[in-house]
Amino acid sequence: MAIITKDILSAKRVLDAGGLVAIPTETVYGLAAKGTDPTALKQIFETKGRPVNNPLILHFATLESIRPFVSEMPEAVKHLANNFWPGPLTLLLPKSKKVPEVITAGHDRVAVRIPNHPLTLELLQKLEYPLAAPSANPSGYISPTRPEHVAQQLGEKIPMILDGGPCKSGIESTILGWDKELPAVYRPGTITTEEIAAVLGTTPQTHQKSTTILAPGMSLSHYAPRTPTIATIAVLKELERHQGKKIGVITLKSGFGDQFLVEKEVILSPQGSLQEMAQKLYATMYELDAMDLDLILIEFAPGEGMGKAINDRLKRSSTHYNP
Numbered sequence: 512m513a514i515i516t517k518d519i520l521s522a523k524r525v526l527d528a529g530g531l532v533a534i535p536t537e538t539v540y541g542l543a544a545k546g547t548d549p550t551a552l553k554q555i556f557e558t559k560g561r562p563v564n565n566p567l568i569l570h571f572a573t574l575e576s577i578r579p580f581v582s583e584m585p586e587a588v589k590h591l592a593n594n595f596w597p598g599p600l601t602l603l604l605p606k607s608k609k610v611p612e613v614i615t616a617g618h619d620r621v622a623v624r625i626p627n628h629p630l631t632l633e634l635l636q637k638l639e640y641p642l643a644a645p646s647a648n649p650s651g652y653i654s655p656t657r658p659e660h661v662a663q664q665l666g667e668k669i670p671m672i673l674d675g676g677p678c679k680s681g682i683e684s685t686i687l688g689w690d691k692e693l694p695a696v697y698r699p700g701t702i703t704t705e706e707i708a709a710v711l712g713t714t715p716q717t718h719q720k721s722t723t724i725l726a727p728g729m730s731l732s733h734y735a736p737r738t739p740t741i742a743t744i745a746v747l748k749e750l751e752r753h754q755g756k757k758i759g760v761i762t763l764k765s766g767f768g769d770q771f772l773v774e775k776e777v778i779l780s781p782q783g784s785l786q787e788m789a790q791k792l793y794a795t796m797y798e799l800d801a802m803d804l805d806l807i808l809i810e811f812a813p814g815e816g817m818g819k820a821i822n823d824r825l826k827r828s829s830t831h832y833n834p
């Protein structure tokens with residue numbers, strides 16, 4: 512069973528030796544390995560059951576340390592870095608020869624970010640290499656936002672989890688790249704398109720519907736509980752339709768459980784805060800998925816700002832369901 516610890520030096524020892532450590536970030540926990548060691552990287556794919564054509568993000572402590580891993584550092588990157596790093600923004604940049612093939616799955620761009628978590632930043636500062644880290648869940652399952660959720664899913668397979676407490680923002684980073692010089696969002700996330708537009712002076716395009724190999728995390732059947740799950744705007748209607756089943760409900764700010772019999776109802780934010788919804792969503796999905804329910808109903812967020820990223824994940828979480 513994985514050791515759960517706050518000790519950065521022990522984590523460094525495991526990583527230096529080519530082992531895996533789950534690390535906290537402000538978004539979700541990552542399953543980290545030495546980003547320059549193909550053998551260590553191979554273990555990430557094996558442990559998650561992740562297809563090898565799905566590329567990995569490299570995590571760094573500083574902008575200067577990214578430089579050797581990219582062949583170009585456009586001026587816009589410096590503006591974005593000044594505004595958002597450390598933070599939940601991942602950039603797709605032309606890679607240099609220093610990046611192992613397995614990181615980019617054969618693509619010519621590498622995904623890089625500086626995460627905003629004090630423990631992980633301190634760890635990265637002590638390492639002589641970046642950390643490759645996908646979310647620390649079995650491929651296709653919900654991303655973990657608490658150390659105990661990493662332990663529950665991968666604890667038997669990895670030696671160590673660095674305990675940074677619950678993740679503050681709770682959904683994965685926004686992925687931004689450039690298509691023929693034009694900025695494009697490949698995965699919506701905590702940092703909104705509007706916030707990026709304000710810094711770049713131009714609104715990025717959206718690749719939300721893309722299911723191409725370019726970002727396999729964007730394919731369907733991701734972020735999904737094992738319990739049949741439906742994301743909906745019409746919670747009451749779904750409750751009515753599924754009466755008699757053992758149902759768990761996750762809503763944003765209002766409850767429905769007094770009108771129908773439900774096994775469990777979680778209101779994520781009585782004030783209707785999307786930040787709070789994002790922060791608690793995955794942990795609540797883990798909790799309900801462990802309850803042996805027939806069905807999980809999740810209410811969509813209002814589709815503005817961060818609500819877009821939340822709803823993107825909710826759509827993908829419910830694709831396993833065939834009524």
Ligand code: TXA
Pocket residue numbers: 536538539540541542565566567568599601603615618620621622626644645646647682683684685686697725726727728729
């Ligand atoms: O918030 C996050 O980004 C978390 C934390 C741990 O940093 N990481 C994360 O990693 O969500 P992962 O592997 O679960 O999702 C990364 C996504 C995948 O959909 C992958 O396909 C895409 O980024 N990606 C990585 N490198 C890429 C590349 N070179 N080109 C296109 N997409 C890429």
Ligand code: MG
Pocket residue numbers: 645646654728
């Ligand atoms: Mg993931």
